[in-house]
Amino acid sequence: MAKIIVVTSGKGGVGKTTTSAAFATGLALRGHQTVVIDFDVGLRNLDLVMGCERRVVYDFVNVINGEGNLNQALIKDKRVESLFILPASQTRDKEALTMKGVAKVMEVLKKRFEYIICDSPAGIEHGAIMAMYFADEALIVTNPEVSSVRDSDRIIGMLSSKTRRAVQNLPPVKEHLLLTRYSSKRVNTGDMLSAQDVQEILAIPLLGVIPESKSVLQASNAGIPVTLDKNSNAGQAYLDVVARFLGEECPQRFIEDKKGFFSRLFGS
Amino acid sequence: MPSLSHNWSTPALELKGSLLTLMILRLFETDSERIAEQLVTKIAQAPGLFQQAPVVIDLQALPDDNQSIDLIELIRLLRLHGLIPVAIRGGNSQQHQLAVSLNLGIMIDNSRAERPRRYPEPEPVVASPPCLTKIVTHPIRSGQQVVALQGDLIVLATVSHGAEILAQRHIHVYGALRGRALAGVNGDGEARIFCQQLDAELVSIAGQYQINEELANHLRGKPAQVYLDNDTLKIEPL
Numbered sequence: 001m002a003k004i005i006v007v008t009s010g011k012g013g014v015g016k017t018t019t020s021a022a023f024a025t026g027l028a029l030r031g032h033q034t035v036v037i038d039f040d041v042g043l044r045n046l047d048l049v050m051g052c053e054r055r056v057v058y059d060f061v062n063v064i065n066g067e068g069n070l071n072q073a074l075i076k077d078k079r080v081e082s083l084f085i086l087p088a089s090q091t092r093d094k095e096a097l098t099m100k101g102v103a104k105v106m107e108v109l110k111k112r113f114e115y116i117i118c119d120s121p122a123g124i125e126h127g128a129i130m131a132m133y134f135a136d137e138a139l140i141v142t143n144p145e146v147s148s149v150r151d152s153d154r155i156i157g158m159l160s161s162k163t164r165r166a167v168q169n170l171p172p173v174k175e176h177l178l179l180t181r182y183s184s185k186r187v188n189t190g191d192m193l194s195a196q197d198v199q200e201i202l203a204i205p206l207l208g209v210i211p212e213s214k215s216v217l218q219a220s221n222a223g224i225p226v227t228l229d230k231n232s233n234a235g236q237a238y239l240d241v242v243a244r245f246l247g248e249e250c251p252q253r254f255i256e257d258k259k260g261f262f263s264r265l266f267g268s
Numbered sequence: 269m270p271s272l273s274h275n276w277s278t279p280a281l282e283l284k285g286s287l288l289t290l291m292i293l294r295l296f297e298t299d300s301e302r303i304a305e306q307l308v309t310k311i312a313q314a315p316g317l318f319q320q321a322p323v324v325i326d327l328q329a330l331p332d333d334n335q336s337i338d339l340i341e342l343i344r345l346l347r348l349h350g351l352i353p354v355a356i357r358g359g360n361s362q363q364h365q366l367a368v369s370l371n372l373g374i375m376i377d378n379s380r381a382e383r384p385r386r387y388p389e390p391e392p393v394v395a396s397p398p399c400l401t402k403i404v405t406h407p408i409r410s411g412q413q414v415v416a417l418q419g420d421l422i423v424l425a426t427v428s429h430g431a432e433i434l435a436q437r438h439i440h441v442y443g444a445l446r447g448r449a450l451a452g453v454n455g456d457g458e459a460r461i462f463c464q465q466l467d468a469e470l471v472s473i474a475g476q477y478q479i480n481e482e483l484a485n486h487l488r489g490k491p492a493q494v495y496l497d498n499d500t501l502k503i504e505p506l
Contacts, residue, residue, distance in 0.1 A: 124411075150410050150428075150429055150430055151410075153409045153410040153411075153428045153429070153430070154409060154410040154411045154430065156407075156409050157408075157409025157410060157411055157412045157428075157431075158411075160406065160409075161412075200444075201426075201428070201429075201446075203407050203425065203426055
């Protein structure tokens with residue numbers, strides 16, 4: 001049975017698209033048939049991060065409006081077998097995503113893919129609601145910072161009230177917390193909320209912590225999902241996240257910073 | 269163009285529907301003497317409660333074949349004991365006519381379906397005001413509002429920043445209270461707020477409120493209760 005996973009956050013710029021690309025790539029690397037959909041109509045970005053922006057002919061809105069079929073719109077990734085991208089339209093707005101239209105596309109995708117990753121736009125309006133509506137599970141992307149945490153809290157509330165599962169009284173959407181741009185050093189100096197702090201506020205299980213890393217920006221600009229960068233600790237962290245998502249035991253490698261010389265010496 | 273005159277801008281009255289708790293006298297038989305006897309016993313249990321209390325006479329529980337109740341005598345009896353009969357419920361058209369001539373109202377018979385029990389209820393007939401406790405087991409998230417308009421609100425999880433909870437009576441939060449909590453929203457000064465970890469954006473009892481900035485540091489993050497003492501909001505550790 002296909003699983004629909006929304007990557008959402010409320011707040012913008014926390015790493016939803018990076019996460020969608022990295023997570024979808026990670027699932028596909030494990031051999032799962034995976035498609036990642038850009039719901040950010042009008043602010044199309046996923047194609048850039050996935051490095052397929054020059055191959056977009058038809059998009060999600062075209063498919064909804066019947067102007068092209070799904071096979072024409074799906075872009076096959078050149079690097080990873082079994083990974084597909086459904087790009088957003090840049091020239092329309094979010095209202096183009098009708099409930100009926102999205103439902104129809106989801107039905108077709110569910111027959112063909114094991115995992116359907118929905119990259120949500122920021123905000124709590126129509127676009128974000130459409131992205132989360134059909135979800136079975138959700139990755140809540142949060143930065144260790146108070147405003148991001150509060151917005152995530154808001155989104156978690158909406159997951160339990162505005163989604164198909166909530167409306168139809170089905171078992172609730174399974175929530176996973178994903179902390180991105182985490183810097184253990186800054187947590188230790190007290191500049192940043194710790195993973196424990198955030199988890200305490202949001203009260204949902206922590207799927208993983210992605211360390212702040214230069215490689216994320218480099219990967220985005222190069223159009224390569226960070227999970228394909230073997231030397232990136234962020235990429236490694238995302239692969240751990242995928243493993244945990246698939247039910248494997250995998251220790252959190254990126255919460256504690258390696259202790260400095262002095263603290264090791266004095267054992268603090 | 270006609271303009272609104274002064275008289276129209278300030279209405280002298282309005283007619284509104286309102287739900288009130290009314291005492292109902294349900295009759296199970298027609299024997300005037302037995303009714304009188306038991307009524308006196310009931311009133312003797314709480315004489316203050318029945319003084320000048322409006323009461324509706326409910327004839328629905330009477331057997332269908334026996335509607336020969338002496339309404340005039342019953343009303344005399346009620347007035348004698350300080351009750352004020354205001355209307356009848358149920359009964360036949362003859363009794364309705366009689367009620368109208370006695371200046372009583374007629375309540376629409378809408379509960380014919382729930383057939384009355386044939387035995388007297390063990391509790392006094394006084395209807396207590398509805399008190400419905402609402403229990404919430406999941407966290408209340410930013411932007412969510414939970415209202416318990418008819419009683420207490422019990423939350424077995426965290427109330428996040430940006431969430432709002434309101435209750436007619438008490439609020440209990442068995443978790444961190446970080447959002448806004450308003451107890452006694454209908455003006456009940458007896459209402460209290462209890463929480464396991466106080467960091468509320470705002471707490472309020474019957475309109476008296478305090479914001480987070482004014483929260484004393486020794487209370488922050490600690491179990492606490494909020495209540496009104498002589499119209500002053502008090503916050504104390506638990």
